[in-house]
Amino acid sequence: MxxxxxxxxxxxxxxxxxxxxxxxxxxxxxxxxxxxxxxxxxxxxxxxxxxxxxxxxxxxxxxxxxxxxxxxxxxxxxxxxxxxxxxxxxxxxxxxxxxxxxxxYYVKVIYDLYLRRQLASLGEDISYAAGVMDVEGPDAIQQIEIAENQLFQMHKESAKSQVYSFAFALTQAIESAQLAYQRDSHVVGVSTGLLDLDKMLGGLHPSDLVILAARPAMGKTALATNIAFNAARLKMRDTENKGDGAGVGFFSLEMSALQLAMRIIAQETGVSSDRMRRGAIDKEAFPLFVDLSKELAALPLFIDDTPALSVTSLLTRARRLQRKENIKLIVVDYLQLLTTGKSNSENRVQELSEITRGLKQMAKTLNVPVLALSQLSRAVEQREDKRPMLADLRESGSIEQDADVVMFIYREEYYEARNKPQEGSEKMIHWQRHMAEIYNSAEVIIAKQRHGPTGSVFLQFDGGRTKFSNAASKTINF
Known part of the structure; x- marks a missing residue:
């Protein structure tokens, strides 16, 4: 019985x-x-x-x-x-x-009992929602994410705000500077794996929202993938616990995990992803794939390619990844594909403002840098000088406001290749000479940095391998 x-x-x-x-x-x-x-x-x-x-x-x-x-x-x-x-x-x-x-002590007990009542009430709500079979309602997976977020909000509210003395803050600042000094790279945040970019930024810092924006075909996803891979590989090889690398959560709302993996294979083996897709691979290339798979088997890079994520779902998944895998860097590709989760949102500018605020809050809550990719408006194409500016950030000024760092990618070669003059003309000679000078060159423009200088960093870009790498050291400070 x-x-x-x-x-x-x-x-x-x-x-x-x-x-x-x-x-x-x-x-x-x-x-x-x-x-x-x-x-x-x-x-x-x-x-x-x-x-x-x-x-x-x-x-x-x-x-x-x-x-x-x-x-x-x-x-x-x-x-x-x-x-x-x-x-x-x-x-x-x-x-x-x-x-x-x-x-x-009484305050502590009263609050504990209040949380217990809230947990009991949440449990009843979860039980009720699970029994409601509504076609238009959230499915089981969405209900889990909603419940996780509600639990997180309860935990977040329980965290007491603290007031720190200046002496405490001063000690933290000195320890941070000392840590940077002791590292060979002098990078205190997560390393991008790109020397000049690290020198300009000091790495990607916890709680920072970093925006990487560009027009299509400039290489936004390629650079973000390179940075994510470099950070994860540094973490995997960090036997001395230097702390330059990081476990990475890569949220790809545009490309699939397969496509990103093929890009990484291409940049590391030199076999283009296009050739891999078409099967145009030499027999000699397969041992490279085998060796690479052995080396990267333990790479702490985790890809979530769920499309049309809401900011709330993104936070839930990122928090879960951090709890399970201890990730220290989050990449979002890309900003405009996120939603607020509200079905009646008609004002896209307001919606994007909520998304960028949500990403900044996520960076602070999880205490990790968030690298978010963004599109640029077509206004860039209308100007003679195609270098992006902060005003070109698409649909919302809140991106510039909420971001700690804003970076643009500019490849002059891309635009010059479309201005090819007539064969045999004098202009053609000058064009060829200039194309040779800018061949495979990319400029990363740091247009905003809340705690550091702005300027340009020049990188090498191999389009076939979709790989950015260190160029001959050349930076321009604004």
Missing amino acids: SVTPTLPQTPYNLEIEQSLLSILLRNNSVFEDIGETLHPEYFYTSLHQHIFKTLSHLIRKGQIANPITLKHYVENYLQGDDVGLSDTYLAELVGLLVPTRNAL
Whole structure:
């Protein structure tokens, strides 16, 4: 015979709630220590919620909160036959004579019980949603992501804000500088694997939102893939725990995991992805593939190619990856393919603003750099000088506002190749000479860097291998 388990009672403790209110009514100064961490909804009974809300309001206005000043507010709240309870109940609270030193402990217990009630309520909501078979509603996987996000929001709210002394912040800054000095690369963040870019940026720093933008065919995805691969390989080879590399979560909303893998194989073996796709591969190339697969078997690079992700789903998946694989860099390809998850969003500019804010919040919450790719407007094509500017960021000025770093890719060779003059002309000679000078050259323009210089870094770009690499050292500071 099966036994039906009895459900646990709703978690609450009236005595502790009464004890804390007693302390606050007798000694208003205690509120300074707990006022920012305790909210009315944390109390179980509506009466206790109202008493705490009222005394909080009075204390913040610089007034005294005691049974006399609270009497009128509590009477208005109780009304009817219960009005007479206000005098006796407030007097009983003050008469408890609980030690003031217990206040912080009571706050901790009250909050713990509140979270337990929230968890129980969330569990009921999850159970109910799982039983609703709605064609237009979220499927099971989406429900899991929604539940994970709700749990995360509960955990996020539980994290107390902290105020740091300048001495503490100063110590952290000096330790960061010392760490950079001790590293051979002098890079304190995640290395891009590109020397001049690392020198200009100091690596990709935790909590930074880094925007990499360009017009189509400039190599946005190629550069992002190169940076992700370089960081992951540095992490894999980091036997001395130098910390330059990182596990990488790559969210590809445009290309499949297969296509990205083929690009990485192409850049490492020299066999173009186009040849691999068509099967035009020499027999001698296969041993290269075998050797590469052995070397990269443990590469900490994780690709999620789910299309049309919302920012909320992206955060849920990134947080899960960080928990399981300890990733320290997130790449998003690309910004404009993300959604807010709202079906009635008509204002694309506003929607994109919410997306960029969400990416910045994700960088801060997970304490990792987020490298997000972005398209540029067609205004670039209308100008004689095709070098991108901050004003070219497509659809929203919030990208520039929220980003810590904004980088553009500019390949003059791409545009010059389309301006080929007539064969045999004098212009043709100059054109050929200039094309030889800019052959396989790419310029990365750092148009914004919140904590460092702006300028240009020049890289080598091999279009066949979709690979950016170090060029002869040449940087231009603005």
